[in-house]
Amino acid sequence: MIVNKISVMIGGEAGAGITRSGFLFAKVCLRGGLHVFGTSDYQSLIRGGHNFYVVRADAEEIYSQTDAIDVLLALNKETFHLHRDELVSGGGILCDGEELGLTDRSLGRDDLKLYSVPLKRFVEELNGALIMRNTVALGAVVALLSYDLEILNGVIRDTFKPKVAILNVKAAKMGYDYAREHYAADFDYRLEGRSSAGKQKIFLTGNEAVGLGAVRAGCRFFAAYPMTPATPLLHFMAPLNREYGMIVVPAESEIAAINMVAGGSFAGVRTMTATSGGGFCLMSEGLGMTGMTETPVVVMLAQRPGPSTGLPTYSGQGDLRFAIHASQGEFPRLIIAPGDVEECFYKTMEAFNLAEKFQIPAILITDKYLVESHGETEPFDQSKIQVDRGLLLIEDEYTGEEEYRRHKITENGVSLRAMPGTKGTIVRTNADEHNESGYTTEDPELTAKMVDKRFRKVDALIKDLENYETVKLYGHEEADVTIVGWGSTKGPIREAMKLLLQEGLKTNYLQIIYLDPFPVANVRKVLNSTKTTVVVENNKTSQLSSLIRQHLLMPVNHKILKYDGRPFNPGKLSQRIKEVL
Amino acid sequence: MVTLEDLNTPKKNTWCPRCGNFGILMAFKKALMQLNLERDQVVLVSGIGCHGKMVNYVNVNGLHGIHGRVLPLATGIKLVNPSLTVVGFAGDADCYDEGWGHFSHAIRRNIDTTLIVHNNMVLGLTTGQTTATSQRGFKTKSTPFGSILPALNPVAHALVSNGTFVARGYSGDVEHLTSLMVEAIKHRGFALLDVFQPCVTFNYLNTYDWFHQRVYKLEEEEHDYTDRQKALEKSFEWGDRIPIGIFCKKEKPTYRDNLPHVKGMSLTKVPITDVDITPLLESMT
Ligand SMILES: Cc1ncc(C[n+]2csc(CCOP(=O)(O)OP(=O)(O)O)c2C)c(N)n1
Ligand code: SF4
Numbered sequence: 001m002i003v004n005k006i007s008v009m010i011g012g013e014a015g016a017g018i019t020r021s022g023f024l025f026a027k028v029c030l031r032g033g034l035h036v037f038g039t040s041d042y043q044s045l046i047r048g049g050h051n052f053y054v055v056r057a058d059a060e061e062i063y064s065q066t067d068a069i070d071v072l073l074a075l076n077k078e079t080f081h082l083h084r085d086e087l088v089s090g091g092g093i094l095c096d097g098e099e100l101g102l103t104d105r106s107l108g109r110d111d112l113k114l115y116s117v118p119l120k121r122f123v124e125e126l127n128g129a130l131i132m133r134n135t136v137a138l139g140a141v142v143a144l145l146s147y148d149l150e151i152l153n154g155v156i157r158d159t160f161k162p163k164v165a166i167l168n169v170k171a172a173k174m175g176y177d178y179a180r181e182h183y184a185a186d187f188d189y190r191l192e193g194r195s196s197a198g199k200q201k202i203f204l205t206g207n208e209a210v211g212l213g214a215v216r217a218g219c220r221f222f223a224a225y226p227m228t229p230a231t232p233l234l235h236f237m238a239p240l241n242r243e244y245g246m247i248v249v250p251a252e253s254e255i256a257a258i259n260m261v262a263g264g265s266f267a268g269v270r271t272m273t274a275t276s277g278g279g280f281c282l283m284s285e286g287l288g289m290t291g292m293t294e295t296p297v298v299v300m301l302a303q304r305p306g307p308s309t310g311l312p313t314y315s316g317q318g319d320l321r322f323a324i325h326a327s328q329g330e331f332p333r334l335i336i337a338p339g340d341v342e343e344c345f346y347k348t349m350e351a352f353n354l355a356e357k358f359q360i361p362a363i364l365i366t367d368k369y370l371v372e373s374h375g376e377t378e379p380f381d382q383s384k385i386q387v388d389r390g391l392l393l394i395e396d397e398y399t400g401e402e403e404y405r406r407h408k409i410t411e412n413g414v415s416l417r418a419m420p421g422t423k424g425t426i427v428r429t430n431a432d433e434h435n436e437s438g439y440t441t442e443d444p445e446l447t448a449k450m451v452d453k454r455f456r457k458v459d460a461l462i463k464d465l466e467n468y469e470t471v472k473l474y475g476h477e478e479a480d481v482t483i484v485g486w487g488s489t490k491g492p493i494r495e496a497m498k499l500l501l502q503e504g505l506k507t508n509y510l511q512i513i514y515l516d517p518f519p520v521a522n523v524r525k526v527l528n529s530t531k532t533t534v535v536v537e538n539n540k541t542s543q544l545s546s547l548i549r550q551h552l553l554m555p556v557n558h559k560i561l562k563y564d565g566r567p568f569n570p571g572k573l574s575q576r577i578k579e580v581l
Numbered sequence: 582m583v584t585l586e587d588l589n590t591p592k593k594n595t596w597c598p599r600c601g602n603f604g605i606l607m608a609f610k611k612a613l614m615q616l617n618l619e620r621d622q623v624v625l626v627s628g629i630g631c632h633g634k635m636v637n638y639v640n641v642n643g644l645h646g647i648h649g650r651v652l653p654l655a656t657g658i659k660l661v662n663p664s665l666t667v668v669g670f671a672g673d674a675d676c677y678d679e680g681w682g683h684f685s686h687a688i689r690r691n692i693d694t695t696l697i698v699h700n701n702m703v704l705g706l707t708t709g710q711t712t713a714t715s716q717r718g719f720k721t722k723s724t725p726f727g728s729i730l731p732a733l734n735p736v737a738h739a740l741v742s743n744g745t746f747v748a749r750g751y752s753g754d755v756e757h758l759t760s761l762m763v764e765a766i767k768h769r770g771f772a773l774l775d776v777f778q779p780c781v782t783f784n785y786l787n788t789y790d791w792f793h794q795r796v797y798k799l800e801e802e803e804h805d806y807t808d809r810q811k812a813l814e815k816s817f818e819w820g821d822r823i824p825i826g827i828f829c830k831k832e833k834p835t836y837r838d839n840l841p842h843v844k845g846m847s848l849t850k851v852p853i854t855d856v857d858i859t860p861l862l863e864s865m866t
């Protein structure tokens with residue numbers, strides 16, 4: 001009997017409510033006091049095609065999906081055939097055998113069990129919409145796992161409108177009763193509710209965590225043009241605008257979006273936009289303008305595999321160098337790569353603070369796997385990071401002795417930022433090279449001075465970053481191998497470390513969170529004392545390795561790269577780590 | 582009371598002598614004086630081109646942006662702080678070529694801003710190439726055998742996009758232009774003011790003389806600017822007689838009117854140090 005350790009895949013056609021059902025099941029596990037992780041895989045189409053969502057639940061802390069599937073909830077035949085062989089020995093497939101024409105014989109493997117539940121028939125009996133079969137199935141899964149139906153009912157009630165909830169609770173019960181009656185105690189897996197210790201955990205996507213960070217940071221203006229996988233952030237922000245006094249604009253293009261948020265920030269509020277690689281290309285010129293005009297903005301770049309349109313709904317890390325170099329000329333910028341939902345929240349807040357403090361654009365670089373997977377975490381601590389707006393004049397009037405100059409040359413390069421409309425000031429800025437007052441200049445000496453002024457902010461920023469966690473080190477101090485990564489590879493890497501430890505290999509993991517300015521000292525400190533380094537990235541050319549070489553004049557020993565649009569699975573990753581050593 | 586002196590800047594003007602931009606510059610300063618607007622309450626947003634230098638020549642708040650993006654920049658500023666008077670200055674290439682993708686959207690949004698287009702029917706600052714509004718047959722370095730395209734009609738486009746204020750001026754008539762600017766800025770909603778601006782260096786065709794012979798004022802012929810259909814008809818008048826003045830004017834709700842939660846509110850005034858996200862966190866357990 002395997003207790004409280006399970007991986008469930010729900011698969012079906014696009015539009016069949018796969019992600020929603022997976023999410024509900026994950027919440028059921030979460031509320032039972034288990035640790036959960038959920039990730040989705042879908043294609044760039046609206047109906048048909050194949051979608052799946054994987055929920056992993058465990059009594060121990062977990063960071064990603066695993067390689068194996070224990071239960072497959074197949075809503076269509078394709079799911080059954082595509083994923084049957086991913087099931088572990090002893091696993092079970094739950095489906096509507098009578099509807100899909102599947103029986104034990106269809107399994108083709110004698111180490112699997114088929115649990116057929118008449119999902120469609122039950123929905124028809126209830127006179128419900130077809131999509132409700134997902135709820136029947138969830139009820140059946142809960143019974144198969146000898147779990148508590150009441151927890152599922154609670155999640156249903158919290159998720160659906162009252163009328164719909166009542167019907168779904170009935171549907172869940174039908175599936176539950178049927179499975180209990182026919183398959184009770186037949187399955188080798190169990191979930192046992194554990195009294196959840198302490199506070200309730202939250203369960204959310206990276207996009208939602210970034211959105212919460214933005215709202216908490218006081219973002220007042222968000223403009224974006226839809227592009228997977230950044231679109232859900234727009235969806236998250238849009239309905240909050242009334243409650244939180246924000247303006248959310250669906251822009252006509254990414255060019256419009258970046259320029260709108262630049263305008264909004266120039267006017268004096270915190271602003272943000274979000275996109276993926278293609279949209280970020282279009283934003284490049286505007287990004288440079290924010291650098292030149294010293295206008296703080298926060299941009300989330302949620303990567304997907306390129307080049308060009310690439311794999312629209314899949315994941316990759318091919319845009320790191322692009323983010324670092326996007327736009328012509330040279331200007332200071334900040335690039336932060338959160339690696340899990342918790343960091344998505346706190347790093348977003350840091351991005352807003354640092355963007356304003358140093359009057360630069362801040363790019364949060366994420367990817368599909370991070371922003372569209374669900375992770376579990378403690379409710380965010382709102383007192384952990386305070387809003388710091390830097391040298392911003394919020395009073396209605398400027399009372400300084402000298403005339404106000406937006407781009408006044410200062411020791412650390414940061415000039416007092418007044419909002420247009422402030423009495424006693426004329427606020428002028430300029431995408432052309434300019435003097436302290438914002439007037440266009442072509443004077444060679446002044447040009448060099450202004451470039452230096454802007455770049456002094458980098459020195460100040462690097463100094464300030466000493467107070468930030470620019471890198472994190474996980475695992476044994478004295479490790480045989482140091483794994484180095486950035487962004488969403490964090491979860492699979494931490495899982496792989498567990499597996500490697502079971503095999504007696506001590507590893508540690510250096511997560512580089514701030515990528516520009518590159519945290520040279522902190523990275524060097526770790527890499528100087530490592531035996532072997534393995535860089536793990538979801539790209540072809542190992543862009544992080546090139547950064548390490550560039551900044552530390554240090555080669556890395558091994559690279560493990562994956563660029564098929566899918567995240568690493570921990571089992572495969574640990575194997576590949578062993579192979580390269 | 583703001584004076585001409587207050588509005589001048591120390592920057593040396595670099596436009597060609599007799600450039601049509603001077604008329605626009607003078608009209609704008611006069612309009613600001615007539616409207617009695619405080620300098621610190623006005624934001625001038627300009628694009629890239631000869632026209633973009635406006636930011637250097639008027640002593641008000643200014644944002645000299647990148648080529649073609651006057652409209653989204655102005656949109657961001659005004660949405661965030663509606664108490665500011667936001668006036669954009671774009672070129673014909675700037676707005677009708679590079680930034681064309683924003684034009685109808687800005688009109689549809691009807692944000693209370695003004696866009697003044699220095700329409701010299703040529704790319705000035707890049708030393709004379711054809712633009713969207715260059716006339717068919719116009720010979721430039723990029724069209725040595727004459728432009729083979731018909732000119733784009735910005736006024737007609739603005740009218741069919743349901744523009745709430747659509748006007749055309751001529752920089753050779755500063756007084757008239759000033760009055761149009763005053764009306765455009767006063768208009769509650771998005772105002773387009775396309776301005777014929779002779780480029781004396783690169784446009785040999787559409788010269789002061791050429792315009793003088795052709796332009797006539799709509800108001801002198803009792804044009805009813807509440808009649809969009811009529812206005813559209815007028816917008817196609819081109820040849821021996823070309824109308825200037827207000828084609829169409831109509832009050833409609835602005836973008837912000839449809840956002841009751843921030844009505845009349847400047848977002849810059851809202852404190853952000855303690856936004857409480859507890860309810861959102863609770864909904865995620
Ligand atoms: C993205 C981009 N493309 C091209 C240019 C080069 N450029 C400078 S000014 C200009 C256009 C000028 O034409 P217009 O907007 O009509 O302004 P004018 O000089 O006539 O006032 C161009 C294309 C640029 N600065 N940026
Ligand atoms: S090139 Fe034309 S538009 Fe530019 S300043 Fe000279 S006359 Fe004016």
Ligand SMILES: [Mg+2]
Binds near residue numbers: 674701705
């Ligand atoms: Mg021009």
